[in-house]
Each structure stands twice: as C-alpha cells, then as structure tokens.
Amino acid sequence: MITLEQCRARDQADELASLRQQFDLPEGTLYLDGNSLGAMPKDALARAQDVIRREWGVDLINSWNKNNWWVLPTRLGDLLAPLVGADAGEAIVTDTTSLNLFKVVANAVDIQRRGHPERKIILAERDAFPTDLYMLQGLAGILDQGYTLQLVDGPDDLGAAVTERTAVVVLSHVNYRTGYLYDMKTVDALVHAQGALAVWDLCHSIGAVPIDLKDADADFAVGCTYKYLNGGPGAPAMLWAHPRHRADFRQPLSGWWGHARPFDMATDYVPDPGIRSFLCGTQPIVSMSLVACGVGIFLQTDMEKVRRKSLALTDLFIQLVAQECAGQDLTLVTPLDHKYRGSHVSFRHPQGYAAVQALIARGVIGDYREPEIMRFGITPLYLRFADIWDAVQHLKAVLEGREWDRAEYRERGLVT
Ligand SMILES: Cc1ncc(COP(=O)(O)O)c(C=O)c1O
Structure with missing residues (x-):
C-alpha cells in the first residue's frame, strides 16, 4: 500500500528536486502534459x-x-x-x-x-x-x-x-x-x-x-x-x-x-x-x-538521473492507479517493462475524452488521443512524487463520481 507520506519522503530525497524552482508553474495546477507542451522556464521571460x-x-x-x-x-x-x-x-x-x-x-x-x-x-x-x-x-x-x-x-x-x-x-x-x-x-x-x-x-x-x-x-x-x-x-x-x-x-x-x-x-x-x-x-x-x-x-543534470526519476515517477503513477482506481475500466497501454517505456503513461478508458476534460477542470492537465487514450506526460525536472499522488486522487474522484458524464465535458475543442 503506497501512502502520501511515502511520496513526500521520496520528494525529500529527490536529487533533481531543486530544478523545479527554475520553472514558472501556475499555482494549483498539476501539469502532466509536458510531453505535448513543456512548462515555461523562468529565464524564458527575461530572454524574450x-x-x-x-x-x-x-x-x-x-x-x-x-x-x-x-x-x-x-x-x-x-x-x-x-x-x-x-x-x-x-x-x-x-x-x-x-x-x-x-x-x-x-x-x-x-x-x-x-x-x-x-x-x-x-x-x-x-x-x-x-x-x-x-x-x-x-x-x-x-x-x-x-x-x-x-x-x-x-x-x-x-x-x-x-x-x-x-x-x-x-x-x-x-x-x-x-x-x-x-x-x-x-x-x-x-x-x-x-x-x-x-x-x-x-x-x-x-x-x-x-x-x-x-x-x-x-x-x-x-x-x-x-x-x-x-x-x-x-x-x-x-x-x-x-x-x-x-x-x-x-x-x-x-x-x-x-x-x-x-x-x-x-x-x-x-x-x-x-x-x-x-x-x-x-x-x-x-x-x-x-x-x-x-x-x-x-545541462545542469544528466539524462541518466532524469531517466531514473522518470521511471520512478511512471512506476508510481502506474502502481497508484492500480491501487486507487481498481475496477474503473482503465486499461494500461504503456509497457510495464522499463526497457520499452518512455516518459508518459497512457490508459484506455471508454470515456477517456470526457474524463480528461473533467481532470482539467480540477487543475490536472493531461491530454487525450484517439482512440480512448488518456495520456499523462511525466516530466522529472518539475514533477514531484506527491504531485503523482494528488493527480491519481483526482483521477479516482473523476471516475468514481462519473464526472465524465457531464455534458460540458463531452464537447470537443479544436485541440484535444
Ligand atoms: C512523434 C511526433 N512527431 C511530430 C510531431 C509534430 O511535429 P510538428 O512540430 O512539425 O508539428 C509530434 C507532435 O506531437 C509528434 O508527437
């Protein structure tokens, strides 16, 4: 049984934790879409x-x-x-x-x-x-x-x-x-x-x-x-x-x-x-x-460290979804074998599109790809282990509460 306290302890021990400060991340948002559009480095504004x-x-x-x-x-x-x-x-x-x-x-x-x-x-x-x-x-x-x-x-x-x-x-x-x-x-x-x-x-x-x-x-x-x-x-x-x-x-x-x-x-x-x-x-x-x-x-770190944390975070995400969202019609489509896993985790769900919109309304930003794929990008430079815990709690609430059933979440934007 994985707990929030364990996730927080892993954040304390995280060798990449300090890099998060170099990003401008909106308060209250859990950003799991850095595989689509990365977050903004603070330096970017001054450079622009x-x-x-x-x-x-x-x-x-x-x-x-x-x-x-x-x-x-x-x-x-x-x-x-x-x-x-x-x-x-x-x-x-x-x-x-x-x-x-x-x-x-x-x-x-x-x-x-x-x-x-x-x-x-x-x-x-x-x-x-x-x-x-x-x-x-x-x-x-x-x-x-x-x-x-x-x-x-x-x-x-x-x-x-x-x-x-x-x-x-x-x-x-x-x-x-x-x-x-x-x-x-x-x-x-x-x-x-x-x-x-x-x-x-x-x-x-x-x-x-x-x-x-x-x-x-x-x-x-x-x-x-x-x-x-x-x-x-x-x-x-x-x-x-x-x-x-x-x-x-x-x-x-x-x-x-x-x-x-x-x-x-x-x-x-x-x-x-x-x-x-x-x-x-x-x-x-x-x-x-x-x-x-x-x-x-x-360039302030190295890709071996990034990879280590990426695998730890994707493992945690997969394990927490299994622990917290059992019986919710989610099918993992991302390989379990580290050798064949990138840095995002995807689940198939029959109401995937609407469920992603419900998550976004809660401040958890992932995205959706046809057919039925809910996609969550795991970016080790600015994500914390406790963020993964929080994101999965929101996913659980969306699925258990059937929030995907609301009409407003079924409307398709130009970009999904
Ligand atoms: C694998 C892959 N190739 C290409 C692209 C997009 O290319 P472009 O920047 O030319 O739009 C994407 C965008 O998501 C992609 O995932």
Missing part, C-alpha cells in the same frame, strides 16, 4: 524581453552579426547535442519536425537512389504520429514512380518487413500514444543488416530518455524542442545527421540559408558542406532564442 527590446528594438538588423542570430541554429544544435549523443557540428535547430523529417528522408532516399536504385520502399509504422505519415506520403508522391510507403503494424512486424527492397525505415523512438520505447541500437542493427537507412523521430524521447544516436549507429534524427525540452510553443525543431553521410548531404528544400555562401547572391545553389545545408529560409529568431532556456536546465 531581451531579444525583443534590445536585440530587435535597439540593435535592429545589426543583430544578425552582433547578437549571433545568423549562427543561432547551429549554436543551439551544439548545445543540445549532448542530449542525443552527438558531437558539435552534427545537429541543428530549425523549422518544424514535419519539415525536418521531409528533408532527412529525402536525403536518405537520395543516398540510396545513387547506390542502390532498386531500393524503393520507405517503411514506417501505421501507428506513427500522423504528420510523419503525411510527410512521407507527400514525399513518395513527388519521387520517381515505383517508390512506395509501406506501413508495419508495430515493433513485432519490423524484423520481417525490412528487406533488400527497403530504402529507409522511419520510426518514432517513443510512440506518441502508447509510450512504447524502441531499443534504437537493436533496430539500427536490424535495419543496417538489410542495407537500409534508419531515420528516428525523437519528439517524445528527446529530454525524456537518454539517447545516444552515434552509439546506436542511427543515420538521421529529428525531434521537437517544445515538448520535454521546454522550448516554448511552436519552438523550432532539431535535426541530426550522422557525419558519415556529410559528403552526401542533399535535401530538396534548398533555400538560401543552406547555401555555402548565401551572401554571394549567386544564381545557382551550392549546399553548405556541413549541417547548415539542412537550413532553408529565415529562421524565427524570437522563438528560437528561447530554446536555450529549456535545454540549459537539462
């Missing part, structure tokens, strides 16, 4: 004011040089590189995850086309976050005839699905719905054994689980900075490409920011020889400037 008042307002266009706006994408890439096992010069922050996925998959297909033109299959998971599938459908639509998008139903089907016809395999490191975590190293070995290239979507794993892209031998990766990394709403995404592909960096959105000498104003495109070749056009500097605030907090 500085970039708007001084850099834009006073230094004006001189800021491209004076305040290093031009090199911000690579500086941020270098800053977050340690979180993904990358070295300086290998990662960049730019555009959106959707766009970056398009760029790296197009690059991977192009590499294969030159060496192995018979490989015409792009493999992805049916259960991928839809934008990944939509971007791949769009890409397949403009590639030569014969390129197809093949969908697999899950990790168990992957082994048989990757063949000598596969060009690229695109997977989410952590599944956005279930929280399933792939063993990246094992999958990359499987993909490479068949001569295919591996592209990873890190949206639900960057800042949530330790990642070592080089050790795992991945080829390309993309991911959000506005979720676990707390970069701010719509903050630009990251992109990483293995340096072994550097001579072959070639992406179709060949805008002037990716040019080797953009201020030559030349007629012909010549790509930058490095990771900047993945840039396209002018970057959203205000939003981009805030990314360092969230990443900076991670």
Whole structure:
C-alpha cells in the first residue's frame, strides 16, 4: 500500500528536486502534459524581453552579426547535442519536425537512389504520429514512380518487413500514444543488416530518455524542442545527421540559408558542406532564442538521473492507479517493462475524452488521443512524487463520481 507520506519522503530525497524552482508553474495546477507542451522556464521571460527590446528594438538588423542570430541554429544544435549523443557540428535547430523529417528522408532516399536504385520502399509504422505519415506520403508522391510507403503494424512486424527492397525505415523512438520505447541500437542493427537507412523521430524521447544516436549507429534524427525540452510553443525543431553521410548531404528544400555562401547572391545553389545545408529560409529568431532556456536546465543534470526519476515517477503513477482506481475500466497501454517505456503513461478508458476534460477542470492537465487514450506526460525536472499522488486522487474522484458524464465535458475543442 503506497501512502502520501511515502511520496513526500521520496520528494525529500529527490536529487533533481531543486530544478523545479527554475520553472514558472501556475499555482494549483498539476501539469502532466509536458510531453505535448513543456512548462515555461523562468529565464524564458527575461530572454524574450531581451531579444525583443534590445536585440530587435535597439540593435535592429545589426543583430544578425552582433547578437549571433545568423549562427543561432547551429549554436543551439551544439548545445543540445549532448542530449542525443552527438558531437558539435552534427545537429541543428530549425523549422518544424514535419519539415525536418521531409528533408532527412529525402536525403536518405537520395543516398540510396545513387547506390542502390532498386531500393524503393520507405517503411514506417501505421501507428506513427500522423504528420510523419503525411510527410512521407507527400514525399513518395513527388519521387520517381515505383517508390512506395509501406506501413508495419508495430515493433513485432519490423524484423520481417525490412528487406533488400527497403530504402529507409522511419520510426518514432517513443510512440506518441502508447509510450512504447524502441531499443534504437537493436533496430539500427536490424535495419543496417538489410542495407537500409534508419531515420528516428525523437519528439517524445528527446529530454525524456537518454539517447545516444552515434552509439546506436542511427543515420538521421529529428525531434521537437517544445515538448520535454521546454522550448516554448511552436519552438523550432532539431535535426541530426550522422557525419558519415556529410559528403552526401542533399535535401530538396534548398533555400538560401543552406547555401555555402548565401551572401554571394549567386544564381545557382551550392549546399553548405556541413549541417547548415539542412537550413532553408529565415529562421524565427524570437522563438528560437528561447530554446536555450529549456535545454540549459537539462545541462545542469544528466539524462541518466532524469531517466531514473522518470521511471520512478511512471512506476508510481502506474502502481497508484492500480491501487486507487481498481475496477474503473482503465486499461494500461504503456509497457510495464522499463526497457520499452518512455516518459508518459497512457490508459484506455471508454470515456477517456470526457474524463480528461473533467481532470482539467480540477487543475490536472493531461491530454487525450484517439482512440480512448488518456495520456499523462511525466516530466522529472518539475514533477514531484506527491504531485503523482494528488493527480491519481483526482483521477479516482473523476471516475468514481462519473464526472465524465457531464455534458460540458463531452464537447470537443479544436485541440484535444
Ligand atoms: C512523434 C511526433 N512527431 C511530430 C510531431 C509534430 O511535429 P510538428 O512540430 O512539425 O508539428 C509530434 C507532435 O506531437 C509528434 O508527437
């Protein structure tokens, strides 16, 4: 039997507890949606004011040089590189995850086309976050005839699905719905054994689980900075490409920011020889400037500690739901095995949507994903063990009191 006192004692002993003070968290809110939009680092407000008042307002266009706006994408890439096992010069922050996925998959297909033109299959998971599938459908639509998008139903089907016809395999490191975590190293070995290239979507794993892209031998990766990394709403995404592909960096959105000498104003495109070749056009500097605030907090600790607390919190959440909400028609869809668990916990419930709205009305913010999935993001930098206790007490009250049955909680907002 787990008690509130035990949870409080764990907070006292928590090695990451002090990091919570670096976030601006609204009083009375239990925020379990940092896997969708991270909380606000306190530094972000001062940084936003500085970039708007001084850099834009006073230094004006001189800021491209004076305040290093031009090199911000690579500086941020270098800053977050340690979180993904990358070295300086290998990662960049730019555009959106959707766009970056398009760029790296197009690059991977192009590499294969030159060496192995018979490989015409792009493999992805049916259960991928839809934008990944939509971007791949769009890409397949403009590639030569014969390129197809093949969908697999899950990790168990992957082994048989990757063949000598596969060009690229695109997977989410952590599944956005279930929280399933792939063993990246094992999958990359499987993909490479068949001569295919591996592209990873890190949206639900960057800042949530330790990642070592080089050790795992991945080829390309993309991911959000506005979720676990707390970069701010719509903050630009990251992109990483293995340096072994550097001579072959070639992406179709060949805008002037990716040019080797953009201020030559030349007629012909010549790509930058490095990771900047993945840039396209002018970057959203205000939003981009805030990314360092969230990443900076991670750099005060290490991902092994974050992972330890994440697993302790998700274990606690799962155990408390079993203890407090037994008989409430909740089905855990997140793996129990630590090896395959990311940092969010999802339950299926027939009234999942309305139950999440009832929780939000109580100040417990999670979210809902079709079909019937109640999703709770566990962010070790600012969540306490006692928060998990409180959240589960609210969940129990919502379910036992059938609060989901109220008409106001059934109305769907534009965003669920
Ligand atoms: C796995 C995954 N990929 C991509 C995205 C979104 O990409 P974008 O930032 O381009 O909207 C999300 C957003 O939730 C996601 O969960």
